[in-house]
Amino acid sequence: MxxxxxxxxxxxxxxxxWHGSITREVAALYPQVDADAFALAWRAGYQPAMQRVRSGELGWTLIDDLHRLILDDLLPRFGLSALTETQKQHLNKVWHRLxxxxxxxxxxxxxxxxxxxxxxxxxxxxxxxxxxxxxxxxxxxxxxxxxxxxxxxxxxxxxxxxxxxxxxxxxxxxxxxxxxxxxxxxxxxxxxxxxxxxxxxxxxxxxxxxxxxxxxxxxxxxxxxxxxxxx
Missing domain, CATH: 3.40.50.1000 (HAD superfamily/HAD-like)
Structure with a gap:
């Protein structure tokens, strides 16, 4: 069977x-950013972040919170350090809007x-x-x-x-x-x-x-x- x-x-x-969705939203919100590179870099942090949980370095952590940890590292690299906390929270929730x-x-x-x-x-x-x-x-x-x-x-x-x-x-x-x-x-x-x-x-x-x-x-x-x- x-x-x-x-x-x-x-x-x-x-x-x-995920790639197309994040690229479209980032391009609309922050046209000065390379949206393709941003989406790929955010996703590239996914497995390493989960590995920190698997290894015991981090306790059980929701993907929303892991996505935020990765995002906080990304923002300076892409010239977005000036985002407000509200803007950061909204951008992090893009994963809910795929x-x-x-x-x-x-x-x-x-x-x-x-x-x-x-x-x-x-x-x-x-x-x-x-x-x-x-x-x-x-x-x-x-x-x-x-x-x-x-x-x-x-x-x-x-x-x-x-x-x-x-x-x-x-x-x-x-x-x-x-x-x-x-x-x-x-x-x-x-x-x-x-x-x-x-x-x-x-x-x-x-x-x-x-x-x-x-x-x-x-x-x-x-x-x-x-x-x-x-x-």
Whole structure:
């Protein structure tokens, strides 16, 4: 059996276009800034910040707060040291306002007809809920690393989905645009579906989206995945 009743979705880059969204907003607010470089630099701080939590250097810290730590380091580098606290808070919440990829809402809506669909993101619950409300993402359930107090690729996240729904790990399929995330999920017994997002890092930095035979499915979009799953 290749189908799984529970589909758990990575969010940043898979469901929403973080680079395009941040670039557009920064360009509108601060036209003097290289918005492409700013978005890439902010995202580049993501894994190192989470590693500080994984290593125990920081206690459990929400992604909103990690994003702010990274942002505070970035602002002087991009000539934005003069921002007020209100402006900093608003900019940090751009991660709540990320736009979905063009196929996302239609794909999720189709997949929801035959599967339970949930987020499985390192983003915190408030962020994911605000994002879903604004973008019209039709989740059955919002799951986050916050629920498990562990960041992907910790097995507690992937196995936590199976535990929440009281199913075997093989009854959960992770849907993601990142092969490392999918490999970690497979190591926990989950099925996996890779979604091609060649423009995740912007048009200037196209991403390799070559298939990995280890994945259960490989799709060009969430609509394409729905077609493969008969939805």
């Amino acid at each position: 290749t189908h799984a009743p529970i589909l758990a979705f990575d969010i940043f880059g898979t469901v929403v276009d 736009d979905p990829w063009p196929d996302t809402v239609a794909g999720l809506t189709r997949l929801k007809t035959r599967h339970t669909i949930c987020s499985l993101s390192n983003g915190n619950i408030g962020l994911l809920t605000n994002m879903a409300k604004r973008a019209g993402l039709p989740w059955d359930c919002v799951l986050s690393a916050e629920v498990f107090r562990a960041y992907k690729p910790d097995p507690a996240t992937y196995l936590g989905v199976a535990r929440v729904f009281d199913v075997a790990p093989s009854d959960v399929m992770l849907v993601a645009a990142h092969q490392d995330d999918l490999a970690a999920a497979r190591a926990c017994g989950l099925r996996t579906a890779y979604i091609e997002r060649p423009l995740e890092f912007g048009a200037k930095h196209p991403k390799d989206v070559s298939p990995d035979a280890a994945n259960t499915f490989h799709a060009k979009s969430l609509v394409h995945l729905a077609e493969q799953l008969g939805c």
